[in-house]
Amino acid sequence: KMIALAASLLMMGAVATAPAASAAAPEFVAVKKTQFTRNGHPYYIAGANFWYGAYLGANDRPRLLKELDTMKAMGINNLRVLAVSEKTDMKSAVRPATTSAPGKYDERLLAGMDYLLAEMAKRDMTAVIYLNNFWQWSGGMTQYLNWFAGTPALDPNVTKDYETYMRETARFYTNEKAQAEYRNVIRTFINRKNTVTGKPYAGDPVIMSWQLANEPRPGNASSTPEEKAVYVKWIADTAAYIRGLDRNHLVSTGSEGLAGSAHDAELFEKAHASKDVDYLTYHLWPKNWGWIDSKRVDATWNGALEKSSHYLNVHIDYAKKMGKPIVLEEFGMDRDGASFDIKAPTTVRDRFYKVVFDVVVGRAEQGDPIAGFNFWAWGGAGRAANADYWWKEGNDLMGDPPQEEQGLYSVFDTDKSTIALIRGYADRLHALERK
Numbered sequence: 001k002m003i004a005l006a007a008s009l010l011m012m013g014a015v016a017t018a019p020a021a022s023a024a025a026p027e028f029v030a031v032k033k034t035q036f037t038r039n040g041h042p043y044y045i046a047g048a049n050f051w052y053g054a055y056l057g058a059n060d061r062p063r064l065l066k067e068l069d070t071m072k073a074m075g076i077n078n079l080r081v082l083a084v085s086e087k088t089d090m091k092s093a094v095r096p097a098t099t100s101a102p103g104k105y106d107e108r109l110l111a112g113m114d115y116l117l118a119e120m121a122k123r124d125m126t127a128v129i130y131l132n133n134f135w136q137w138s139g140g141m142t143q144y145l146n147w148f149a150g151t152p153a154l155d156p157n158v159t160k161d162y163e164t165y166m167r168e169t170a171r172f173y174t175n176e177k178a179q180a181e182y183r184n185v186i187r188t189f190i191n192r193k194n195t196v197t198g199k200p201y202a203g204d205p206v207i208m209s210w211q212l213a214n215e216p217r218p219g220n221a222s223s224t225p226e227e228k229a230v231y232v233k234w235i236a237d238t239a240a241y242i243r244g245l246d247r248n249h250l251v252s253t254g255s256e257g258l259a260g261s262a263h264d265a266e267l268f269e270k271a272h273a274s275k276d277v278d279y280l281t282y283h284l285w286p287k288n289w290g291w292i293d294s295k296r297v298d299a300t301w302n303g304a305l306e307k308s309s310h311y312l313n314v315h316i317d318y319a320k321k322m323g324k325p326i327v328l329e330e331f332g333m334d335r336d337g338a339s340f341d342i343k344a345p346t347t348v349r350d351r352f353y354k355v356v357f358d359v360v361v362g363r364a365e366q367g368d369p370i371a372g373f374n375f376w377a378w379g380g381a382g383r384a385a386n387a388d389y390w391w392k393e394g395n396d397l398m399g400d401p402p403q404e405e406q407g408l409y410s411v412f413d414t415d416k417s418t419i420a421l422i423r424g425y426a427d428r429l430h431a432l433e434r435k
C-alpha cells in the first residue's frame with residue numbers, strides 16, 4: 001500500500017526531487033553545452049603544467065607547498081599532472097618510476113599523488129591527470145611495447161629519428177597485453193582511495209578530468225587510414241572504459257590538435273566525436289614545430305605569429321562546430337637567444353604568451369568555447385644542476401622533463417614579468433566565472 005501511495009504522490013509531483021548539491025561541498029567540473037560549470041557557475045581554466053607534482057608530493061613536500069602557494073597567488077586554479085611513469089632503460093626518462101614492472105606500482109609515488117590532490121583541494125584547484133605518455137620521458141607507450149612486444153624502448157634523443165619513433169609507438173594501441181596493463185593502471189587510479197583524505201578518487205571533485213595520455217598521436221605525419229582508424233577506436237574504447245568506472249569526472253584525450261592528428265582536421269574531429277570525450281584539447285609549440293628560430297627572431301617572428309594565431313583560432317572554431325569546450329592545455333616558448341640560463345631575459349616568451357592570452361581570453365570573453373589555458377610549464381624553485389643543463393637522477397625536477405634541457409621552457413619563480421602576465425589574464429578569466 002505504501003508503495004502505491006508513494007507512486008501516486010510521485011505521479012502527482014508532490015514528492016520533492018533530490019535537493020541541489022549543497023554549496024559547501026565543491027561539485028565536479030561538468031560540461032554544459034560548450035562551457036565548463038562548477039558550483040553552479042561557469043568555470044574557466046587558468047592553469048599550469050606541473051607534470052612532476054606527484055613526485056614532489058612523495059619526495060619534497062615543503063617545496064610542493066611553496067609551489068602550490070606561489071601558483072595560487074598567480075591565479076592558477078588547475079594543474080595538469082602525470083599520473084604514472086614506467087621504469088625504462090631510456091636515458092631521457094624520469095627516475096624513479098611509479099611502475100617498476102607490469103602490475104608493480106610504487107606505493108610511495110602513488111601516495112605522492114594523494115598528497116598533491118589533498119593540498120590542491122585546500123587551494124580550490126582542480127587536476128587534469130594523464131594516464132600515459134606518447135613520449136619517452138616517463139617511459140610511456142614505447143616502454144609498454146618493450147614489456148609486451150619485446151621491441152626496444154626507442155629514445156628519440158638517442159635515435160634522433162622521431163618519424164620512426166612515432167610510427168612504432170602507435171603500435172601500442174593494438175597490442176592487447178599492453179592495453180590490458182594500461183587498463184590495470186587506469187583502474188588502479190580510478191579505484192584508488194586517497195590515503196591522506198580517505199576519499200575515493202572516483203568521488204573526489206579535486207579531479208577535473210582523466211586524460212588518456214600526454215599527446216597521443218595516430219603515428220607519424222604519414223599515418224595511414226588504417227592507423228588513423230585504430231587511433232579513433234582506441235580513444236573511443238578507452239574513454240568508454242573510463243566512463244564505465246567513473247561517471248563523475250570528465251574524460252579528455254591530451255591531443256595537441258592538428259599537429260598531433262597528422263594535420264588531418266577530419267581525424268581530429270573523429271577522434272573527439274565520442275560521447276565519452278567531454279572536451280577538446282590542443283597544444284601550441286612554435287619552436288618545436290620549426291615555426292620560429294629563437295636565434296633569428298627578427299627573421300622568423302612574423303611567420304610564427306601568423307601560424308600561431310591561425311592555430312589558436314581554428315581549433316576554437318572546431319570546438320564551436322563540435323559543440324564541446326576546448327582547452328589550450330600546453331603552450332611555451334624558450335628564453336631569449338635560446339638560452340637555458342635562468343638569468344636570460346624572457347622578452348620573446350612574454351610577447352608570445354601575450355599573443356596566446358589575447359586570443360584565448362579575448363575569445364572566452366566573447367563567449368566562444370575556449371575554456372582557458374595551461375602554460376608549459378611551472379619550474380618554480382627548481383634549478384638546473386649541471387653545466388650542460390641535462391637532468392640526472394636526484395636533481396631538482398622542474399617544468400622541463402628529462403628529455404629536454406632544464407630551463408628550456410620552465411617558468412621559474414624569479415620570472416616576474418611572465419608571472420605578472422599570467423596573473424593578469426587569469427584574473428580576466430576568473431571574472432567570467434562570476435557571471
Ligand SMILES: O=C1NC[C@H](CO)[C@@H](O)[C@@H]1O
Pocket residue numbers: 135214215285288330332376400401404409
Ligand atoms: O607534452 C609535451 N609537449 C611539449 C613539451 C615541450 O617540448 C614536452 O616536454 C612534452 O613532451
